[in-house]
Amino acid sequence: MASNNSLPVRKVNDKLIFVQVLVSCFLFINLLLITTFFMNDFFYTIMRYILFTTMLLSDCLFLILADALLVLNSLHIVIQMWLCLTMYIFLSLNTFVTPVTLTAMTLERYVAICMPLRHGELCSTLSAVRWIYIIHGLSFVPCFVTLSTFFASASHTFYTQRRLCSVEIFILYRWQGYLRSAISQLYFLIMCIIIFFSYNGIMKVAKAASGEDKKSTQKGLRTVTLHAFQLFLCLIHMWCPFIENAVMQINFLVYVNLRYFNYVTFILLPRCLSPLIYGLRDKMFFQALKHYALCGLYKKHIAY
Numbered sequence: 001m002a003s004n005n006s007l008p009v010r011k012v013n014d015k016l017i018f019v020q021v022l023v024s025c026f027l028f029i030n031l032l033l034i035t036t037f038f039m040n041d042f043f044y045t046i047m048r049y050i051l052f053t054t055m056l057l058s059d060c061l062f063l064i065l066a067d068a069l070l071v072l073n074s075l076h077i078v079i080q081m082w083l084c085l086t087m088y089i090f091l092s093l094n095t096f097v098t099p100v101t102l103t104a105m106t107l108e109r110y111v112a113i114c115m116p117l118r119h120g121e122l123c124s125t126l127s128a129v130r131w132i133y134i135i136h137g138l139s140f141v142p143c144f145v146t147l148s149t150f151f152a153s154a155s156h157t158f159y160t161q162r163r164l165c166s167v168e169i170f171i172l173y174r175w176q177g178y179l180r181s182a183i184s185q186l187y188f189l190i191m192c193i194i195i196f197f198s199y200n201g202i203m204k205v206a207k208a209a210s211g212e213d214k215k216s217t218q219k220g221l222r223t224v225t226l227h228a229f230q231l232f233l234c235l236i237h238m239w240c241p242f243i244e245n246a247v248m249q250i251n252f253l254v255y256v257n258l259r260y261f262n263y264v265t266f267i268l269l270p271r272c273l274s275p276l277i278y279g280l281r282d283k284m285f286f287q288a289l290k291h292y293a294l295c296g297l298y299k300k301h302i303a304y
Contacts, residue, residue, distance in 0.1 A: 016074050023067045026272050030060050048123075058097040062097075066263075077164075080159075081158055082160075092142065093143055106198045111123055114201045142184060145183055146171075154172065205217050233269060233273075237266035
């Protein structure tokens with residue numbers, strides 16, 4: 001009997017350990033890519049690498065905070081609500097930084113392929129810095145709206161309580177959840193339209209191109225397709241709380257397993273695709289990555 005009672009605990013621990021291994025691997029790869037960027041001045045001058053590294057930094061912070069919340073909830077550790085609120089602000093901000101940055105990087109590819117003569121002007125280093133400010137400003141808007149409605153509804157005693165920290169505790173009324181979902185869906189609808197527009201424009205150029213231009217255009221087309229898939233996973237993540245709440249009313253064990261599946265598939269997986277798209281598929285970045293990963297034993301060849 002005691003053996004049967006200990007079985008669910010062992011399974012939860014196995015899942016938690018598996019997630020820690022995944023998060024550690026993703027963080028290691030991301031930190032290696034970030035180090036590669038900062039060790040080479042050449043990447044400072046190209047907008048897509050600047051945006052890529054900004055997204056990696058955001059993904060690292062997101063993974064650390066999301067994993068911390070997972071561990072706290074799995075071990076049933078309660079914390080002060082002001083600390084939970086601080087974690088939520090950074091987590092909410094970085095939830096949107098990745099898809100908004102993906103959209104900006106898609107536009108950069110569109111300009112590079114469809115407007116090559118204006119690429120140097122529109123996608124300069126200064127433009128990249130401006131886009132970083134815009135990306136973080138746009139990413140903070142959903143968080144600001146959610147917090148505004150929360151501050152207007154929560155009592156002063158709420159901030160001194162100690163509870164399990166989760167995003168759901170800041171949704172005090174059902175309409176707040178609907179408002180948060182509506183803003184998220186609006187954001188992703190606009191981003192999907194932008195990616196579709198970019199894909200369609202690059203497709204037209206790909207049909208008209210030939211030789212090396214066609215090869216380069218096809219690679220840009222595949223990059224935009226991967227961005228669209230990554231964005232699709234991020235979009236499903238926004239729907240997960242509604243599906244999980246519905247399942248929880250039916251079967252709690254299924255709810256626990258579904259939440260774990262959603263965490264791995266729609267939170268961890270989109271963040272691990274970023275290194276694949278630009279860290280491993282990009283020839284110049286991959287050469288530099290091998291050089292630093294092998295401690296200089298591989299001689300890099302980067303065309304300036």
